[in-house]
Amino acid sequence: MTIYELVDIALKISNRIDLQWGLFISVHAAFLGAIVYIDRPLSRLEKLVALIMYFGFAAINYNQMDVQIQLLGAVYQDIVLAIQQGGSDVLNIAQRFSVEADMGRETISRRVVVAAHLLMSIIVLLSVIFDSKLPKRKE
Helix, strand or coil: CCHHHHHHHHHHHHHHHHHHHHHHHHHHHHHHHHHHHCCCCCCHHHHHHHHHHHHHHHHHHHHHHHHHHHHHHHHHHHHHHHHHCCCCCCCHHHHHHHHHHHCCHHHHHHHHHHHHHHHHHHHHHHHHHCCCCCCCCCC
């Protein structure tokens, strides 16, 4: 594979990760918005169903992001190997991928994904558990 092909694959995987982040953010905004929008406390059954659906989504989303990050890390390593082999088509962008790999980009990305999923899971869990009706405002 040429460096150009490896960079192209890396960019496609990065786009997939961006898509997963967009989905992650959209689902959380919708979920938390729905809790705020519903003008009554959720029943126990509604809370249970909401949490099952949420944690199902979170598990799938986390798994997909983790797999994509691992694939991206593998492509980074292939780019590093291609540069080390001294291909004539070494591009500045390929060298940038090499720097990212040396800085531990895969490890950092995986930690960010874990932290974001844990934090949002806690926020959602607490939001559902402590959901209650807001007092009416006097006008």
